[in-house]
Amino acid sequence: xxxxxxxxxxxxxxxxxxxxxxxxxxxxxxxxxxxxxxxxxxxxxxxxxxxxxxxxxxxxxxxxxxxxxxxxxxxxxxxxxxxxxxxxxxxxxxxxxxxxxxxxxxxxxxxxxxxxxxxxxxxxxxxxxxxxxxxxxxxxxxxxxxxxxxxxxxxxx
Numbered sequence: 001x002x003x004x005x006x007x008x009x010x011x012x013x014x015x016x017x018x019x020x021x022x023x024x025x026x027x028x029x030x031x032x033x034x035x036x037x038x039x040x041x042x043x044x045x046x047x048x049x050x051x052x053x054x055x056x057x058x059x060x061x062x063x064x065x066x067x068x069x070x071x072x073x074x075x076x077x078x079x080x081x082x083x084x085x086x087x088x089x090x091x092x093x094x095x096x097x098x099x100x101x102x103x104x105x106x107x108x109x110x111x112x113x114x115x116x117x118x119x120x121x122x123x124x125x126x127x128x129x130x131x132x133x134x135x136x137x138x139x140x141x142x143x144x145x146x147x148x149x150x151x152x153x154x155x156x157x
Contacts, residue, residue, distance in 0.1 A: 030138035032057040036108040052079035063111025
């Protein structure tokens with residue numbers, strides 16, 4: 001009897017998750033706090049790798065597939081290493097790989113612009129339209145942060 005109840009509860013959870021509608025109209029505006037829960041730089045250069053984090057935040061806000069997340073995380077590592085902090089870069093990579101999973105209800109999770117439990121999902125054509133509209137507002141934040149988008153690679157080298 002207990003197993004049957006557990007099975008029914010599991011099936012209800014699966015049905016709930018699978019019945020979630022498309023998220024096309026539910027993308028929040030982009031926000032960035034720099035290097036979430038981590039310093040933005042050294043004591044001497046307080047914003048040394050903040051630019052790397054803002055770019056990383058932009059990708060995390062958007063979300064996507066697990067492979068895209070891995071590449072974005074590697075790009076963060078590369079960017080921080082390129083400003084002269086390879087040890088910090090490895091530490092940050094470990095942190096985002098563990099703490100950035102889309103399955104935790106964190107404000108900095110993968111795909112944080114979308115509703116929680118989106119998981120790893122390719123951006124649909126309908127969602128792309130919403131993304132392009134939201135990117136105009138995101139561009140203002142990126143410019144305010146003085147981010148040079150060509151500074152960071154795609155993490156695939």
